[in-house]
Amino acid sequence: MQRKQTISVLKYLLFLVFGLVLLWLSFRKLNMNEVWTEIKKADYFWLFLSLVLVLISHVFRAARWNLLIGGLNYKTRLTTTFYSVMIGYLANTAVPRMGEFVRCGVLSKKENIPFNALFGTVIIERIFDLIVLVLLIFSVIVFQIKLLNDFLHEFLRPFFKTVFVNIWDISLFSLLLISIFVGAFFLLKRNKHRFNNHPFYLKMRAFFKGVVEGIKTVKYMKNKWLFLIYTFFIWLFYALMVYVPFMMFPQTATLNFVDGITLLAIGSLGIVAPVPGGIGAYHFIVKTVLMELYNINADVAISFATITHAGQTLLNVLVGGLGYLIIFLTKSQKPSNEKS
Numbered sequence: 001m002q003r004k005q006t007i008s009v010l011k012y013l014l015f016l017v018f019g020l021v022l023l024w025l026s027f028r029k030l031n032m033n034e035v036w037t038e039i040k041k042a043d044y045f046w047l048f049l050s051l052v053l054v055l056i057s058h059v060f061r062a063a064r065w066n067l068l069i070g071g072l073n074y075k076t077r078l079t080t081t082f083y084s085v086m087i088g089y090l091a092n093t094a095v096p097r098m099g100e101f102v103r104c105g106v107l108s109k110k111e112n113i114p115f116n117a118l119f120g121t122v123i124i125e126r127i128f129d130l131i132v133l134v135l136l137i138f139s140v141i142v143f144q145i146k147l148l149n150d151f152l153h154e155f156l157r158p159f160f161k162t163v164f165v166n167i168w169d170i171s172l173f174s175l176l177l178i179s180i181f182v183g184a185f186f187l188l189k190r191n192k193h194r195f196n197n198h199p200f201y202l203k204m205r206a207f208f209k210g211v212v213e214g215i216k217t218v219k220y221m222k223n224k225w226l227f228l229i230y231t232f233f234i235w236l237f238y239a240l241m242v243y244v245p246f247m248m249f250p251q252t253a254t255l256n257f258v259d260g261i262t263l264l265a266i267g268s269l270g271i272v273a274p275v276p277g278g279i280g281a282y283h284f285i286v287k288t289v290l291m292e293l294y295n296i297n298a299d300v301a302i303s304f305a306t307i308t309h310a311g312q313t314l315l316n317v318l319v320g321g322l323g324y325l326i327i328f329l330t331k332s333q334k335p336s337n338e339k340s
Contacts, residue, residue: 022280026287026302038249038303046247047311053244054315057237058085061125064230067223068121074113081107083323090320093313100126110327132235136265144262239264245308251300252290263289282309 027035062082069076088103104118243260246252267286283305290301 020280022284024280026280026283026305030298030302034299035303035306038299039307042248042303042307044248044307046245047307050241050244050308051311051315053237053241054312055319057234057241058082058089060230060233060237061085064227064234065121065125067227067230068124069113069118070222072113072117072121074111074117076107076111076113080110080327083327084110086316086320086323087327088320089316090324093316093320106324106327128231129234132231133265133268136235136261136268140262140265144258242267242308245304248307249300249304251296252294252304255294259294262293278309 059078059082062078062085065085066076066078066081069081084103084107087106088099090099091102092099100119100122104115104122107113108115108118239257239261242264243255243257246255246260263286266289267282283302286305286308287298287301290296290304291298296304
């Protein structure tokens with residue numbers, strides 16, 4: 001157990017250092033006085049408006065999650081689900097990917113719903129969000145191919161060169177992994193009788209059974225069209241969240257909504273990177289996109305990235321912290337699924 005904790009800490013520190021290096025690269029060669037001047041000149045009304053849009057998108061996310069949970073025949077309150085989502089974002093600010101576990105744990109405790117079933121519904125959520133993100137990236141590449149052509153060649157050439165040079169090593173490694181998984185599967189199947197009564201095996205089997213049941217909710221869920229509508233609005237408000245802050249600076253105010261979708265699609269890669277709070281990765285990608293695609297001045301580009309990232313982080317901390325206090329300090333409401 002101690003070894004696993006040590007590995008987890010080392011991984012966290014590694015990704016944190018990686019993010020800080022990217023942050024340093026983003027600010028390198030810039031005049032910090034000029035950057036600070038741009039930050040002070042920004043019109044923060046548009047940042048405030050974008051944060052309101054972010055909150056609306058999170059409300060839709062909570063409502064969509066409720067649909068999946070309803071497919072499990074459990075009751076939930078929209079307010080409790082919303083605060084659980086925000087607490088999850090608060091956790092992600094500190095530790096990447098921790099938020100999905102935290103929000104399931106919070107809602108499980110508050111509404112008396114099995115954790116593993118909730119985790120299965122979160123997997124479904126992430127699958128749909130990943131599909132939307134891939135479609136967005138594909139659409140951006142197709143419809144803005146002329147704009148992206150030089151950009152993609154410049155930044156993806158080293159990646160593809162590495163992949164094709166090492167394709168033989170990658171193939172061997174992939175074959176080895178497949179062989180290990182297949183061998184482990186048949187070994188466990190052959191010796192299944194030895195594990196059937198082991199407490200750890202029984203707990204893990206029950207856990208994964210619950211996860212599978214959670215994933216199946218998409219099949220039994222009522223109002224499937226409403227689920228898709230909520231997904232559409234989540235991503236619409238994400239796009240507006242990126243587009244509206246363009247108005248903070250005269251240079252970026254010339255960009256349109258399609259440019260906002262482009263920045264959302266590419267900039268999301270900085271958020272999903274396993275770096276605490278997306279720090280560094282988000283700054284580097286957003287600055288690069290604004291400079292290389294739209295010829296925005298470096299000082300303005302990094303100021304835009306810094307302000308929007310700081311605003312979203314502050315929102316997650318404040319609303320997530322408030323949600324934690326409301327959920328765990330208000331004992332008046334009974335769990336929706338309390339056993340009689």
